[in-house]
Each structure stands twice: as C-alpha cells, then as structure tokens.
Amino acid sequence: MEAAATLAAGGLTVTVMEKTDHLGGHLADWYHLFPDRRPGREVLQLLTKRVQEGASVLLNCDVTDIERNKEGFVIHTRQHPPVEAQALLVATGFDLFEVRKKEEYGYGIYDNIITSAELEKMLSGGQPLLTTRGTVPRRVGFVHCVGSRDAKAGNLYCSRVCCITAVKQAIEIRERLPQAEVFSFYMDLRMYGMGFEELYKEAQEKWAVNFIRGRLSEAFENQDGTLMLKVEDTLTARPLRMNVDLLVLMAGMVPSAGTKEISRMLGLELEESRFIRPRDRHMSPNRTNIPGVFIAGSCTAPMSVADTIADARGAAVEIMTSPPAPLLERRGEKGVRS
Amino acid sequence: MNIEGKRVIWKDYQKEIADDRYFYARSCVRQSFFPGAEATFLRILRGELGKELHDEPYHTTCTGIAYHADVVPFDTTMTVVARQFALMTEAGYENFVPSCITSFGVYSEVLDIWERFPETEKRVRDYLKRATGRTFEKPRNLAHASDVIYKFRKEITRRAKYRLVNRFTGRPLKGVEHIGCHYAKMFPSKGVGGAEYPYVLVGMIEEWGGDVVDYPERRHCCGFGFRQYVVQANRGYSIACSKKKFESMEPYHPDFILTNCPGCPFFFDRWQYAISEMEGKTYGEDGNGIPVLTYEELAGIVLGYDPWDIGFQTHQVPVEPLLDKIGIPYDPDMKYRGRNGEDLGRPAPTNVLRFYK
Numbered sequence: 001m002e003a004a005a006t007l008a009a010g011g012l013t014v015t016v017m018e019k020t021d022h023l024g025g026h027l028a029d030w031y032h033l034f035p036d037r038r039p040g041r042e043v044l045q046l047l048t049k050r051v052q053e054g055a056s057v058l059l060n061c062d063v064t065d066i067e068r069n070k071e072g073f074v075i076h077t078r079q080h081p082p083v084e085a086q087a088l089l090v091a092t093g094f095d096l097f098e099v100r101k102k103e104e105y106g107y108g109i110y111d112n113i114i115t116s117a118e119l120e121k122m123l124s125g126g127q128p129l130l131t132t133r134g135t136v137p138r139r140v141g142f143v144h145c146v147g148s149r150d151a152k153a154g155n156l157y158c159s160r161v162c163c164i165t166a167v168k169q170a171i172e173i174r175e176r177l178p179q180a181e182v183f184s185f186y187m188d189l190r191m192y193g194m195g196f197e198e199l200y201k202e203a204q205e206k207w208a209v210n211f212i213r214g215r216l217s218e219a220f221e222n223q224d225g226t227l228m229l230k231v232e233d234t235l236t237a238r239p240l241r242m243n244v245d246l247l248v249l250m251a252g253m254v255p256s257a258g259t260k261e262i263s264r265m266l267g268l269e270l271e272e273s274r275f276i277r278p279r280d281r282h283m284s285p286n287r288t289n290i291p292g293v294f295i296a297g298s299c300t301a302p303m304s305v306a307d308t309i310a311d312a313r314g315a316a317v318e319i320m321t322s323p324p325a326p327l328l329e330r331r332g333e334k335g336v337r338s
Numbered sequence: 339m340n341i342e343g344k345r346v347i348w349k350d351y352q353k354e355i356a357d358d359r360y361f362y363a364r365s366c367v368r369q370s371f372f373p374g375a376e377a378t379f380l381r382i383l384r385g386e387l388g389k390e391l392h393d394e395p396y397h398t399t400c401t402g403i404a405y406h407a408d409v410v411p412f413d414t415t416m417t418v419v420a421r422q423f424a425l426m427t428e429a430g431y432e433n434f435v436p437s438c439i440t441s442f443g444v445y446s447e448v449l450d451i452w453e454r455f456p457e458t459e460k461r462v463r464d465y466l467k468r469a470t471g472r473t474f475e476k477p478r479n480l481a482h483a484s485d486v487i488y489k490f491r492k493e494i495t496r497r498a499k500y501r502l503v504n505r506f507t508g509r510p511l512k513g514v515e516h517i518g519c520h521y522a523k524m525f526p527s528k529g530v531g532g533a534e535y536p537y538v539l540v541g542m543i544e545e546w547g548g549d550v551v552d553y554p555e556r557r558h559c560c561g562f563g564f565r566q567y568v569v570q571a572n573r574g575y576s577i578a579c580s581k582k583k584f585e586s587m588e589p590y591h592p593d594f595i596l597t598n599c600p601g602c603p604f605f606f607d608r609w610q611y612a613i614s615e616m617e618g619k620t621y622g623e624d625g626n627g628i629p630v631l632t633y634e635e636l637a638g639i640v641l642g643y644d645p646w647d648i649g650f651q652t653h654q655v656p657v658e659p660l661l662d663k664i665g666i667p668y669d670p671d672m673k674y675r676g677r678n679g680e681d682l683g684r685p686a687p688t689n690v691l692r693f694y695k
Contacts, residue, residue: 100346103534104557109343193448218534220554221339223589 001047001298002312003089003319008054010320015083016051017061017075017257023048025093029117031124033305034161034168035195043305058083066265072292087292087319091266091312092258092274092297097147097155097249105143105249110221112137115146115251116162119169129176129246133225138244139179140173141229142166143216144186148252148302157273159252159302163189166197166250167203174207183210183233183244193304212240219247253302266290276300286315287322294319339552344535348545355489356433356479360391361426363437366399368632371604374649376437377661379483386497386641387490392429397422402520406564413465416458419448420466424474433454434477435486439599442482443520446528449476465668476542480528482521482570484598484633488530492546499642502548504542504593505665511593514628515539516560518599539596542633546640548593553585561609562601580609585619587628591681594660595630606630611654614690625692627655639666646672651682656694670695 001016001023007254008014022028024047030040051057060079067074088187097329099107099115107113111132114122122129148159163186169184189211191197214232222228226243233240255274263270267278269289270328276295278289286294296315297308360383399420404410422445436442452459466472495673502511507621517536522529531537534557540550541624559566561580566572587595597603610627610684612637614620622628630653631639638648639661645668650657661668673695674682687693 099341103347103532107343108346109340109535111340218557220556221552222554 001051002309003091003316004055005047005050005053007089007319008051010316012320014055015076015085016055016057016146016280017063017083018057018059019061021059023051023057023059025276026096026117027305029121029124030305031120032168032172034164035193035199037168040305041136043323047309060068061326063262063265066262067224080296087294089294089296089315089319090259090262090266090288090299091296092256092257092299094253094302095256097116097153097159097254098234099146099249101153101252102146102150104218104250105146105247106219106221106227107249110219110227112227112245113219113247115249116142116165116177117251121260123172130171131225131245133148135245137173137177139181139183139242139244140170140177140246140248141242141251142170142184142248143218144184144249144250145215146251147254149187150252155252155254155273157295157302158190160192161302161304162250162252164191164193164199165195167200167209167247169189169248170209171199171203171207173331174209181210182207183212183242185212185214185216185229187213187215193306194264211298214240251296255299259299266293268293268295271301273301284318286311286318294322340487347535348531348537350580351526351537353481353485353528353530354479355481355485357489358389358433359431360433360435360486361391361429361431361477362391362402363397363422363434363436363438363441364393364481365436365441365600366403367604368437371600372632372635372649372652374638374647374652375632378638378643378648379437379487381643382490382634382637382641383486387493391435391520392426392431394425394429396423400436400438400441400444402438402444403564403568403659405444406440407568413462415467416448416451416462417630418468419445421472422471422475424466424470424472426477427473427475432475432478434480435478435483437483437600439482439518439521440601442480443518443524445477445480446525449480450525452476453457480599482538484521484538487593487595487633487637488541491542493636494594494640495545498546498640500640500664500666502543502546502636502640502664504664510547510589512551512661513543513548513594513596513662514551514556514587514590514592515543515596516556516599516602518602519563519570521560521598526629531603539598539633542636543596543606546636551587551590551592553587553590555583558583559588560597561601561603561605562599567601567605571599576605577609580605581613584610584613584628588621592628593625594636594664595628596633596636598632599632603630603632607654611688611691614688618690620691622655622659624659624661625690627661627691629653629655629657631657633662639664642666644668646675654691656692658694 004014004016027044062078065076075083075177148155214234217230220228231240271277278285294315296312383391401410401415405415522533526533543550559579561576566576607630651673676682
C-alpha cells in the first residue's frame with residue numbers, strides 16, 4: 001500500500017491487486033502497534049487514504065498467470081480483465097506459522113491455548129478476556145519463538161516482531177486484568193528497535209510481568225480446564241511445572257501462500273528460508289533475479305509495520321529509478337502499472 | 339479437550355504395517371516380567387488371525403539396554419542388529435516385528451543411519467561377514483508388535499467375547515495409555531499417531547469399547563528410563579517418576595493402564611506395590627491398585643482367554659477388579675497353578691495393596 005501510494009505520488013499509474021476483499025493484510029487485525037501502542041486501525045486508515053488518492057485497487061484478485069512480453073507483464077486473474085504492467089512489485093506479505101505443527105503445545109486440542117494474532121483480535125473486540133469456561137484468567141503465559149528459530153519446525157530465522165509483541169500484549173493483559181499474573185517464556189529477548197527496550201523495562205517494573213528464560217517443553221490440560229506447562233528455567237537451571245489459565249503462542253512469520261504462488265509463476269529465486277531472495281540484500285534489497293520484478297515487505301523477510309513501510313518506499317524509489325525499464329523517463333507518457 | 343484436534347494430527351502419522359508373514363523378535367525381559375504376554379501375542383496371531391509368524395530361537399538381545407546404558411559401542415549394536423536381519427533373511431521373511439519397544443527404536447535408528455550413511459551399512463556388513471559369514475537383506479517392513487495388534491484391532495473385535503464396558507454401570511471402562519519412549523519419540527513418523535499423541539493404543543481401547551483418559555503427565559517417563567533404574571543409585575528417580583504419573587492419573591479414576599513397552603508395565607506394576615508398602619498409598623478403588631496391562635493381554639481379555647493363561651497371576655497389582663468390572667469369570671483356585679494343575683505356591687500377602695488369593 002505504501003509503495004503504491006509513493007509510486008502514484010511520483011506520477012506513475014499504479015494498480016494494486018489484492019487477493020482478499022479488503023486492503024491492509026494482517027494490519028487490519030492488529031489492535032495496537034508496538035512500541036507506542038498506536039492503534040493499528042489508525043495507520044491502516046492513513047495508508048488506505050493515500051492509496052485511494054492515487055492508485056487503482058482491484059480486490060478479490062486470484063492471479064492465475066503472469067505473462068511476460070516486450071512491454072513488461074500481463075497479469076491474468078479469475079475476476080478481472082488482464083492488467084498490463086511495465087513493472088511488478090510483489091508485496092505478498094507473510095502467513096502466520098501454523099502453530100498446530102508444534103504438537104506438544106496442544107493448540108487445537110486443549111482449550112485456552114491461543115495465538116498472538118487471536119489475542120490481538122480479542123483485544124480489538126473489546127469484550128472481556130475470559131477463558132472458554134467463562135472465568136477470568138488469573139495466570140496467563142506467553143510462549144516466544146513458536147515456529148521461529150526452531151530447526152524442528154524448519155525455520156531457523158527469527159521473526160523479529162514476536163518478542164516486542166509479547167511484551168506489548170503482556171502489558172495489555174495486565175491493564176485489562178490487573179489481578180492476573182503474566183509469565184513470558186523466552187529464549188532471548190530481541191529488543192532491536194527504538195523504544196523496545198524501554199517497553200520491556202516498563203513491562204517488568206510497572207506491570208510486574210515475569211520473564212522466564214526457557215522454552216516450553218509441553219502443555220497439557222488439567223481436569224479443571226487450566227493448563228499445565230512444563231518449562232525449563234535456564235537461569236535457575238531447574239525444570240519448572242506450573243498451571244496457567246490462558247496460554248498465548250507467539251506465532252512466527254512464514255512466507256505466505258501467495259508469495260510461494262507468485263514466486264513459482266515468475267520464477268523468483270527463494271532463500272533457504274523460502275522468503276523471496278533479493279538480488280543484493282545490501283545494495284538492491286527490492287530487486288529480484290527477474291528484471292522488472294521488485295519486492296517489498298515481509299515477502300522478503302519478517303518485518304515490522306514500520307520496517308515494511310520504509311522498505312516499501314525503498315522499493316518505490318527502486319522502481320522509479322531502475323533500469324532496464326527506464327520508468328522514470330516514461331512518466332507522463334504511458335505510465336507504469338505495478 | 340477437542341478430540342478433532344487430535345484426529346487432525348493422527349491423520350498425518352499413519353504407517354505401513356505388513357499383514358502377514360512376520361519374523362518375530364522376542365524381548366529379553368518381557369518373558370521374565372510378563373511371560374504370558376508374548377505367548378498371548380502368538381496365540382492371537384496364529385490362532386485367531388491365521389497369520390504366519392516365525393518365532394526364531396537363535397536371535398539374541400538387540401543390545402538396546404546396554405546401548406542406552408553406554409556399555410556397548412554402537413558398531414557392536416549395529417552388527418548384532420545385522421545378525422538379527424540375517425536370521426530373518428535365512429528364514430525367508432521380510433517383515434520384522436520386534437516385541438520390545440527399545441528394540442523397535444534400535445532397529446529404526448540403525449536402519450535410518452544406514453539410509454543416511456551407506457558407508458556405515460557397508461562397514462557393518464563387512465563386520466558381520468567376517469564374524470559370522472552371514473549376509474542379510476534389510477526388512478521390507480518394520481513394525482512393532484503393538485502396531486500389528488493395532489492393525490488387526492477390528493478383526494479382534496469381530497472375534498471378541500467381551501467389550502471394555504463396566505457391567506455394573508454400562509459405561510465404557512476408562513483406560514490410560516502409556517507409550518514406550520522409543521516407539522515414536524525418536525522417529526515420530528514410525529509410530530501410529532506420531533510422538534505427541536500416539537494412537538496405537540488409543541485405537542485399541544476405542545475399538546474395544548473403552549474410553550481413553552488424557553491426563554497431564556501422560557507423556558512423562560514411566561520410571562524405567564534406563565539410567566534411572568539401571569544405575570542403582572538413581573532408583574529413587576525411577577519410583578518418583580512413576581509416582582508422579584500415578585498422582586496425575588488418579589483423579590481420573592482409570593480402570594486400567596495400557597502399555598506397549600517391556601519396561602513400562604513392569605515399573606507401573608511393581609512400583610504401585612512398592613509405593614503402597616512405603617507410603618500406605620494405593621491408586622485404585624477400595625485398596626486396589628490400577629491394573630497394568632500390555633496390549634496383548636488386553637486383546638486376550640477381549641477375546642475371552644482364561645486370565646491365568648494370559649499370565650495375570652504374575653502381575654503385582656491384581657487384575658481381578660478389572661475382570662470383575664467386565665464380568666470375566668475366573669477360578670481363584672487356579673490362579674497359582676501351572677500346567678497340569680501343578681501348585682506353583684503363593685506369594686506372600688501384601689500389607690496395603692489389596693491381596694487376591
């Protein structure tokens with residue numbers, strides 16, 4: 001969305017082709033953004049307004065084929081007439097790791113085990129936070145790195161945003177449920193961004209969130225519906241067994257189904273992580289092995305919203321300035337669709 | 339709990355189990371612990387199901403206990419395994435069925451290593467040839483004996499004389515299942531249902547009319563765990579492990595514990611007695627323990643075999659309460675009689691655990 005708005009502001013003709021019936025992807029489901037707790041809706045509204053001002057938007061697009069010709073590309077969909085473009089920007093985002101694959105955590109089997117995305121929806125809904133038995137949770141656990149940095153899950157990379165999201169959500173739980181104890185089980189806390197470390201400190205000092213360094217080995221349901229967790233506390237070098245009422249799994253990012261499909265159609269090279277490989281991660285992070293095909297956002301690697309917006313602007317500049325299609329020179333002639 | 343969630347996982351972990359002509363590799367310890375169990379397996383396979391099964395008298399230990407206790411080099415283990423496969427090949431069989439879970443784990447591990455490192459297989463073939471003059475084919479199919487009973491669970495139902503139903507209440511009997519660690523924890527794809535929610539025993543209990551109880555310490559070690567027991571100084575860990583499981587399952591009031599490993603039923607059975615003597619605590623109703631069964635023994639019950647032919651008189655925790663709930667007749671006077679009515683003597687009465695003559 002940001003790349004489309006920037007390209008349109010640069011005078012290019014832009015068509016945004018969206019698979020679903022609305023713009024915004026995961027942002028549309030996010031309650032508050034870290035670290036400043038800005039409502040996700042607010043950022044989405046700003047982006048939507050900018051896109052609508054300058055770009056055409058096609059919703060419900062199932063891309064069936066992408067042809068290459070001398071002019072660029074022709075994108076075929078099930079729902080709309082073919083779209084011609086001289087450059088393509090792939091911004092197919094990410095999917096959440098399917099947490100059911102971590103079978104030992106019991107998602108989908110035991111009640112009261114939810115994902116971070118589901119918690120975000122619960123927080124946005126404004127309803128009281130209750131267990132499936134209708135009780136107010138007295139203890140809530142967060143499990144970091146679910147599907148990230150996990151060779152068994154096939155994902156060695158860090159999803160980057162889960163640590164700070166867990167800190168933010170832990171604070172939000174404590175705000176909603178002041179009587180609840182919150183435990184966060186982590187390997188490392190990667191507070192890489194400005195304001196992240198401060199929020200982590202606030203979570204400990206102001207909100208008394210308990211951070212326990214150790215991975216969850218398994219979760220089980222007790223007779224009363226509470227969840228028994230087995231964790232290793234690596235700082236005290238002792239196994240830990242405790243009960244919680246609600247368990248939140250910080251689902252990592254994986255390449256989206258759309259990323260895989262479009263990559264296959266275009267013949268884009270992928271990283272070992274299955275994200276799209278940039279032509280040069282340092283100098284051309286938004287170009288691919290296919291001339292005229294550009295990438296932006298979390299189809300290339302896990303990214304925060306802020307990083308995605310910055311990356312999108314970089315991609316827009318790359319499109320406007322990159323050979324082989326001298327797009328910048330064509331401004332005002334035929335225009336560019338991406 | 340959402341059973342559908344488990345069914346989704348179970349679908350992902352199905353395995354091929356040969357349907358006839360088995361080379362049966364007995365366990366070192368089961369014949370001492372529960373001597374009727376393997377005999378019952380043979381009786382079911384041959385007598386009920388009409389399967390061809392080779393019971394090889396010359397096979398040896400797989401070295402599993404010694405391997406996991408770090409007293410046998412892995413090359414030795416692989417060569418012994420190669421010899422077992424040679425015996426299978428010489429007997430004209432391709433479907434290898436170990437009775438022991440540890441053996442199943444060892445065979446799975448060795449085959450996996452040979453698959454990944456063909457030069458290791460070549461080296462072991464050379465060792466075996468030089469030591470014994472033998473050569474071998476690898477099994478076409480490797481399945482644990484509990485996999486075989488699982489495969490034929492419906493056929494067993496068709497021949498069943500009893501259902502796992504409490505005749506006093508009309509409700510399904512509640513079973514807790516405990517899977518041997520080396521069944522699927524090393525290779526989840528080798529176990530029916532995978533490692534986290536194995537289905538192999540669940541499938542039997544459900545098929546034969548019972549209900550399965552999922553309890554918090556279901557995955558916890560039974561208390562054998564090799565080093566916990568083999569190293570004498572660690573035996574406190576062994577009984578502590580078993581006790582943790584009994585405490586966890588007790589609130590669910592299970593009618594029986596079902597296992598598929600040599601060590602697990604032994605430790606569940608004997609430690610219940612030990613805990614009753616040490617602490618005066620029993621985990622069943624009315625001073626009884628929770629009867630501990632192997633999968634063959636449970637199949638034998640369902641098929642209506644005489645409990646003493648199954649070998650229940652060798653259990654420390656009496657199985658009579660379970661037999662009574664199902665309504666299976668038994669002759670107490672025959673409990674401690676061997677073949678031809680020979681009197682085998684009586685064990686000393688227990689102090690706490692309810693004793694059945």
